[in-house]
Amino acid sequence: xxxxxxxxxxxxxxxxxxxxxxxxxxxxxxxxxxxxxxxxxxxxxxxxxxxxxxxxxxxxxxxxxxxxxxxxxxxxxxxxxxxxxxxxxxxxxxxxxxxxxxxxxxxxxxxxxxxxxxxxxxxxxxxxxxxxxxxxxxxxxxxxxxxxxxxxxxxxxxxxxxxxxxxxxxxxxxxxxxxxxxxxxxxxxxxxxxxxxxxxxxxxxxxxxxxxxxxxxxxxxxxxxxxxxxxxxxxxxxxxxxxxxxxxxxxxxxx
Amino acid sequence: xxxxxxxxxxxxxxxxxxxxxxxxxxxxxxxxxxxxxxxxxxxxxxxxxxxxxxxxxxxxxxxxxxxxxxxxxxxxxxxxxxxxxxxxxxxxxxxxxxxxxxxxxxxxxxxxxxxxxxxxxxxxxxxxxxxxxxxxxxxxxxxxxxxxxxxxxxxxxxxxxxxxxxxxxxxxxxxxxxxxxxxxxxxxxxxxxxxxxxxxxxxxxxxxxxxxxxxxxxxxxxxxxxxxxxxxxxxxxxxxxxxxxxxxxxxxxxx
DNA sequence: CTGTTCTCTCTTGTATGCAAGACAGCCCGA
DNA sequence: TCGGGCTGTCTTGCATACAAGAGAGAACAG
Numbered sequence: 170x171x172x173x174x175x176x177x178x179x180x181x182x183x184x185x186x187x188x189x190x191x192x193x194x195x196x197x198x199x200x201x202x203x204x205x206x207x208x209x210x211x212x213x214x215x216x217x218x219x220x221x222x223x224x225x226x227x228x229x230x231x232x233x234x235x236x237x238x239x240x241x242x243x244x245x246x247x248x249x250x251x252x253x254x255x256x257x258x259x260x261x262x263x264x265x266x267x268x269x270x271x272x273x274x275x276x277x278x279x280x281x282x283x284x285x286x287x288x289x290x291x292x293x294x295x296x297x298x299x300x301x302x303x304x305x306x307x308x309x310x311x312x313x314x315x316x317x318x319x320x321x322x323x324x325x326x327x328x329x330x331x332x333x334x335x336x337x338x339x340x341x342x343x344x345x346x347x348x349x350x351x352x353x354x355x356x357x358x359x360x361x362x363x364x365x366x367x368x369x370x371x372x373x374x375x376x377x378x379x380x381x382x383x384x385x386x387x388x389x390x391x392x393x394x395x396x397x398x399x400x401x402x403x404x405x406x407x408x409x410x411x412x413x414x415x416x417x418x419x420x421x422x423x424x
Numbered sequence: 425x426x427x428x429x430x431x432x433x434x435x436x437x438x439x440x441x442x443x444x445x446x447x448x449x450x451x452x453x454x455x456x457x458x459x460x461x462x463x464x465x466x467x468x469x470x471x472x473x474x475x476x477x478x479x480x481x482x483x484x485x486x487x488x489x490x491x492x493x494x495x496x497x498x499x500x501x502x503x504x505x506x507x508x509x510x511x512x513x514x515x516x517x518x519x520x521x522x523x524x525x526x527x528x529x530x531x532x533x534x535x536x537x538x539x540x541x542x543x544x545x546x547x548x549x550x551x552x553x554x555x556x557x558x559x560x561x562x563x564x565x566x567x568x569x570x571x572x573x574x575x576x577x578x579x580x581x582x583x584x585x586x587x588x589x590x591x592x593x594x595x596x597x598x599x600x601x602x603x604x605x606x607x608x609x610x611x612x613x614x615x616x617x618x619x620x621x622x623x624x625x626x627x628x629x630x631x632x633x634x635x636x637x638x639x640x641x642x643x644x645x646x647x648x649x650x651x652x653x654x655x656x657x658x659x660x661x662x663x664x665x666x667x668x669x670x671x672x673x674x675x676x677x678x679x
Numbered sequence: 680c681t682g683t684t685c686t687c688t689c690t691t692g693t694a695t696g697c698a699a700g701a702c703a704g705c706c707c708g709a
Numbered sequence: 710t711c712g713g714g715c716t717g718t719c720t721t722g723c724a725t726a727c728a729a730g731a732g733a734g735a736a737c738a739g
Contacts (some may be wrong), residue, residue: 214695220478223479234721236699237701251571254571258521259517262515315506316503459691460689491729
């Protein structure tokens with residue numbers, strides 16, 4: 170009766186594009202996603218764009234303000250804490266439940282850490298944000314449980330949005346070291362220790378956030394003036410969706 | 425910018441109705457959900473029904489077979505194991521991360537266990553299935569983390585579908601005792617023990633499934649003949665959505 | 680009786696059209 | 710100079726129309 174045995178949730182192209190845009194920190198929280206623009210970009214009608222948006226909304230990645238538009242979520246401080254809390258519970262539970270680390274898994278982790286290290290010297294913040302999130306997805310993949318992986322992928326997307334909002338300065342080295350410690354414990358086969366370390370790591374990252382800061386109340390103004398976002402250099406170009414001002418200047422009284 | 429601080433995912437009425445129908449074991453896996461019928465029932469157009477379906481699909485609760493219809497998912501054996509694996513990781517991680525059990529929480533658990541006990545003597549299997557699932561949602565609520573609660577609610581829904589498919593006989597007493605043990609450990613403040621017990625409990629339940637059995641390959645035929653499902657008495661009535669045969673008899677050459 | 684083809688009706692897939700609301704800018708009065 | 714209403718243009722919300730595919734049943738050939 171089921172079409173595919175594993176039933177991997179097939180996403181629409183639009184959905185994938187937006188999620189991967191967030192996971193790679195190319196799309197900022199609060200970005201407006203216009204149905205018409207997306208429909209044009211992907212050459213489909215608004216109907217299918219809306220379907221993608223509905224799905225993204227149920228994954229808490231996108232949010233609609235009635236008759237104003239769709240926006241990438243800007244998690245509140247409270248929500249940020251919840252997301253970190255959830256990740257602590259899930260990732261630690263996942264690690265503690267592991268029994269063996271396969272050779273392939275060991276290799277994947279090593280490769281990932283090497284990449285983190287390499288990219289740290291390059292210092293590309295956007296790329297680093299993406300990598301730091303990816304580590305946790307890699308870990309989830311080790312458990313070979315697509316259900317968990319999918320859950321953690323969405324939480325990672327939200328985490329990346331959170332760090333774009335609240336992370337004043339980026340402790341890449343600290344994160345990297347945290348990841349190394351977790352990996353070490355895993356290589357030792359000490360998954361209980363790895364679980365504890367993952368909690369510590371997530372605590373550290375959460376502590377590094379400035380949750381008192383309002384999520385950039387000036388972002389709208391900033392966008393309207395076409396200024397670059399606060400702590401980020403303006404993207405080099407080629408972004409799928411630019412963070413446009415909400416309302417572009419009208420054709421001054423065209424007819 | 426955000427409309428609500430906690431941003432609780434607001435579901436459409438249709439979505440809620442279907443999920444709650446599953447959580448209360450009134451809707452069986454494989455049930456066809458016709459867009460037209462739902463549109464009629466809720467007095468809206470197909471558009472809104474489809475939106476609800478899209479959201480449910482992204483939550484792995486519903487599944488579309490192209491141009492045949494929407495169906496409540498029938499998780500495969502493999503998927504069933506993944507769901508249980510995910511629940512083990514998440515629920516144990518959640519419990520192990522708890523620090524205190526509030527008085528309100530203690531009361532909620534006690535009330536729930538009492539209700540389980542009461543309903544066991546009554547022996548209403550449908551109601552019991554619902555209660556047994558609810559226990560885990562109650563636990564999630566104790567952590568006061570809506571993100572986790574939502575994740576576990578969806579996993580619980582899928583679990584209920586799984587048990588409707590694979591649970592040959594219903595070990596309500598066994599489940600109830602497992603819940604009692606977990607609650608006891610929590611009341612003692614021994615959350616580590618509670619976490620271990622939750623893993624054991626989920627293992628037990630999973631072991632109680634007959635995953636070798638194909639998910640009722642005759643269900644379609646059975647429905648077409650309007651026979652009651654295998655081990656369940658036919659619902660007393662008042663169900664929101666009846667498990668209709670896929671194709672009702674046509675008006676014999678109406679025109 | 681059995682298998683094949685055809686037709687007809689149902690289903691979802693997708694685009695489109697219209698309505699209602701939100702906001703920017705204008706105009707005007709104080 | 711400032712504030713309040715008006716208007717126009719954008720947005721999403723929602724219903725509807727039509728296209729395309731899937732399957733049941735009828736008709737028919739062997």
